[in-house]
Amino acid sequence: MWCGAFPYANLEIFLAVIINLDQERSRPPEAALDHLTSMVSADLTQVNEIILQRMESQVGLIPQLAGHIIAAGGKRLRPLLTLASARLCGYEGRQHLGLAASVEFIHTATLLHDDVVDDSGLRRGRAAANTLWGNKASVLVGDFLFSRAFQLMVASESMKVLDILSSASAVIAEGEVQQLLITNDPETSEAAYLDVVRAKTAKLFSAACRIGAVVAKRPEKEEEALESFGLNLGIAFQLVDDMLDYLAPSDTLGKTAGDDFREGKMTLPVILAYYRGSKTERQFWRRTLEDMEQKPSDLEKAVACMKRHSALDDTVERARHYAALACGALAVFPRGEMKEALLGVADFCVERAY
Amino acid sequence: MWCGAFPYANLEIFLAVIINLDQERSRPPEAALDHLTSMVSADLTQVNEIILQRMESQVGLIPQLAGHIIAAGGKRLRPLLTLASARLCGYEGRQHLGLAASVEFIHTATLLHDDVVDDSGLRRGRAAANTLWGNKASVLVGDFLFSRAFQLMVASESMKVLDILSSASAVIAEGEVQQLLITNDPETSEAAYLDVVRAKTAKLFSAACRIGAVVAKRPEKEEEALESFGLNLGIAFQLVDDMLDYLAPSDTLGKTAGDDFREGKMTLPVILAYYRGSKTERQFWRRTLEDMEQKPSDLEKAVACMKRHSALDDTVERARHYAALACGALAVFPRGEMKEALLGVADFCVERAY
Numbered sequence: 001m002w003c004g005a006f007p008y009a010n011l012e013i014f015l016a017v018i019i020n021l022d023q024e025r026s027r028p029p030e031a032a033l034d035h036l037t038s039m040v041s042a043d044l045t046q047v048n049e050i051i052l053q054r055m056e057s058q059v060g061l062i063p064q065l066a067g068h069i070i071a072a073g074g075k076r077l078r079p080l081l082t083l084a085s086a087r088l089c090g091y092e093g094r095q096h097l098g099l100a101a102s103v104e105f106i107h108t109a110t111l112l113h114d115d116v117v118d119d120s121g122l123r124r125g126r127a128a129a130n131t132l133w134g135n136k137a138s139v140l141v142g143d144f145l146f147s148r149a150f151q152l153m154v155a156s157e158s159m160k161v162l163d164i165l166s167s168a169s170a171v172i173a174e175g176e177v178q179q180l181l182i183t184n185d186p187e188t189s190e191a192a193y194l195d196v197v198r199a200k201t202a203k204l205f206s207a208a209c210r211i212g213a214v215v216a217k218r219p220e221k222e223e224e225a226l227e228s229f230g231l232n233l234g235i236a237f238q239l240v241d242d243m244l245d246y247l248a249p250s251d252t253l254g255k256t257a258g259d260d261f262r263e264g265k266m267t268l269p270v271i272l273a274y275y276r277g278s279k280t281e282r283q284f285w286r287r288t289l290e291d292m293e294q295k296p297s298d299l300e301k302a303v304a305c306m307k308r309h310s311a312l313d314d315t316v317e318r319a320r321h322y323a324a325l326a327c328g329a330l331a332v333f334p335r336g337e338m339k340e341a342l343l344g345v346a347d348f349c350v351e352r353a354y
Numbered sequence: 355m356w357c358g359a360f361p362y363a364n365l366e367i368f369l370a371v372i373i374n375l376d377q378e379r380s381r382p383p384e385a386a387l388d389h390l391t392s393m394v395s396a397d398l399t400q401v402n403e404i405i406l407q408r409m410e411s412q413v414g415l416i417p418q419l420a421g422h423i424i425a426a427g428g429k430r431l432r433p434l435l436t437l438a439s440a441r442l443c444g445y446e447g448r449q450h451l452g453l454a455a456s457v458e459f460i461h462t463a464t465l466l467h468d469d470v471v472d473d474s475g476l477r478r479g480r481a482a483a484n485t486l487w488g489n490k491a492s493v494l495v496g497d498f499l500f501s502r503a504f505q506l507m508v509a510s511e512s513m514k515v516l517d518i519l520s521s522a523s524a525v526i527a528e529g530e531v532q533q534l535l536i537t538n539d540p541e542t543s544e545a546a547y548l549d550v551v552r553a554k555t556a557k558l559f560s561a562a563c564r565i566g567a568v569v570a571k572r573p574e575k576e577e578e579a580l581e582s583f584g585l586n587l588g589i590a591f592q593l594v595d596d597m598l599d600y601l602a603p604s605d606t607l608g609k610t611a612g613d614d615f616r617e618g619k620m621t622l623p624v625i626l627a628y629y630r631g632s633k634t635e636r637q638f639w640r641r642t643l644e645d646m647e648q649k650p651s652d653l654e655k656a657v658a659c660m661k662r663h664s665a666l667d668d669t670v671e672r673a674r675h676y677a678a679l680a681c682g683a684l685a686v687f688p689r690g691e692m693k694e695a696l697l698g699v700a701d702f703c704v705e706r707a708y
Contacts (some may be wrong), residue, residue, distance in 0.1 A: 058526045061535060116470065116493050136534055139470050139493050143463075144527035150504055150520040166504040173498035175414045180490055181415060214692060266366075284682070 029351035032344030033075065039341050043097060047079050050101040054148050065133050065141045070108055077237075078208045079104045081345075085226050086213025088338045095215040098152045099161060103208045105149035106165070110172060110204075112142035161211050168207035175199025180264070184292065186274045186285045188266040192232040194235070202234030209233075225332045229342070232326035237349045239319035242267035243312050244353065246303050258299045264289045268318065272311035273302075281305055316353045323350045369380060383705035386698030387429065396435040401433050404455040408502050409681050418652065419487050419495045424462055425580050431591075432562045435699075439566025439580050442692045449569040452506045453515060457562045459503035460519070464526060464558075466496035513563050522561035529553025531612045533619070538646065540628045540639045542620040550591070554587030564586075579686045582698070586680035591703045593673035596621035598707065600657050612653045618643045626665035627656075635659055670707045677704045 014349035055066040074143045086096035115130045130138040179196045209230030213223040245260040274285045323346040409420040433454035440450035533550045536542040563584030565647040567577040599614040677700040
């Protein structure tokens with residue numbers, strides 16, 4: 001675990017001021033997520049049952065492959081947000097359960113499709129579904145889960161929910177295509193990268209939160225507050241994810257450090273290091289990420305270069321900004337245990353960087 | 355064009371008896387499709403406008419790639435069925451236009467995802483989108499179109515339509531996965547193959563037709579009749595498609611003969627030839643389709659083997675059976691120009707074999 005030069009103590013004060021957080025702060029970051037999970041555990045159990053039930057198919061490969069990735073997912077962060085948002089809005093019905101499962105299915109379908117590779121030999125170091133069953137099976141099972149997601153939305157009988165989630169799906173796909181287009185381009189701007197993050201990641205977070213207010217039939221203002229919370233939380237989450245891709249040891253997060261580097265993905269740590277880099281450093285980035293000529297020692301060099309220019313610290317700094325915006329968005333809701341728990345998740349999204 | 359030993363004259367009498375068809379029969383098969391197209395041409399123009407409008411995106415690659423495949427599609431058979439079904443039911447509104455576009459988007463997304471290949475070197479002879487832009491772009495643009503399809507359904511504000519089309523999407527995905535599982539397996543039964551055809555192809559035809567009755571708010575009986583018409587028409591269409599894959603010259607249908615063979619796909623002509631084949635012939639099929647060891651002369655040998663066992667004739671014979679069932683299903687509707695036009699399309703699906 002990397003415990004570098006981040007101002008951990010300052011973060012405490014910073015978040016405490018912004019979100020007036022009075023809960024205990026000395027626990028590990030995962031504790032915030034565990035706390036939220038425990039608050040909606042009865043709901044989550046039912047969501048997991050719906051997930052298991054709806055990924056069934058007479059075609060055995062579907063539950064087999066889907067089970068592999070859904071089990072690997074673990075955290076269930078997105079459906080948790082739907083459950084918690086609905087409860088924050090005082091919802092006492094059951095409509096949010098199927099929708100939380102729907103959100104998880106959209107996420108899983110996206111993961112499966114994101115793992116598809118072209119036969120240019122780029123697939124390295126991943127134990128993704130496509131390495132076990134092939135690209136095509138991954139794509140088609142993703143389609144199945146995506147269809148199941150829509151069936152679950154239809155079962156909710158809310159046109160508003162259908163509108164929000166189908167629009168989100170289109171935006172996610174646009175974001176994924178845009179990400180593909182900026183791959184291998186070290187000249188990508190921070191703004192272009194943030195647009196991709198908003199679309200491919202944060203849009204689903206924001207939709208997952210907003211539909212909690214929709215099922216509870218809360219006023220537009222609360223819908224918008226939850227949407228903004230989700231959007232900013234999603235950006236913070238993705239920024240830290242992109243940072244961890246350069247620093248996480250392979251036994252955390254179920255991912256191997258260096259995946260993004262090996263795929264030539266443009267993420268904020270790279271963008272900052274490239275723009276702040278010397279001529280020689282820029283040549284290094286172009287060789288490794290544009291020309292995709294990578295040597296075994298290059299990942300280590302990349303990280304050193306990032307550290308030299310505070311690219312990793314500043315990526316987390318940006319994440320902290322968005323987490324603060326997320327917390328601020330919840331101001332319309334009165335204080336209470338569920339609100340505190342959601343604020344804790346915003347905290348978790350940044351703190352897991354340490 | 356192959357003009358073999360099919361009892362063309364008998365087909366005339368056969369269909370004439372079953373469907374009491376009194377229209378001119380001497381015209382080429384495409385004429386029936388052209389006739390239907392001309393009957394709904396004003397609607398179709400609007401559907402094409404919706405398609406163009408809804409495949410737009412700020413991400414330029416999306417309309418570029420989607421346009422490539424949507425323009426290549428040409429016939430617009432599935433949206434035509436929605437338009438014609440709605441009109442057959444006396445519908446005079448506009449809801450069917452967006453839904454017809456939605457059906458075409460689902461079809462296009464399926465095509466894009468069906469073209470994804472694994473990096474096992476199987477991609478030969480295809481000018482598919484993935485050869486131009488890669489697997490990943492094809493998958494993601496497919497996702498975008500799929501999302502757009504759902505947005506168009508949501509815009510129809512009909513929960514019943516959403517239910518029908520989202521369920522159809524799940525079944526299509528199941529069919530595609532099942533097709534993947536029977537690939538390279540010469541022991542595949544005709545029943546297993548037909549299950550795949552019903553799911554991957556016929557389900558969308560049946561949904562496309564059924565929603566025509568739904569928007570027109572016609573009784574369940576008419577919905578079911580149109581669903582049955584579409585289902586059987588879809589099976590007939592796919593059977594002939596699978597036959598043509600062994601016999602069509604490369605300048606028809608926008609496809610190259612032999613694609614299925616080169617991919618080791620199990621289709622009815624192969625299944626019949628395998629089961630009726632000698633020990634030596636079965637060894638040939640196992641070498642070429644199971645072990646995927648193919649020589650340049652093997653496609654010709656495969657066709658000769660099929661002809662020896664009437665596998666191609668009998669595939670069309672099966673198609674004729676399903677086309678007759680399709681026509682029979684329309685019995686609940688009174689005679690009229692639109693009904694005759696739809697019967698003509700059933701005719702087209704078989705006659706295009708010649």
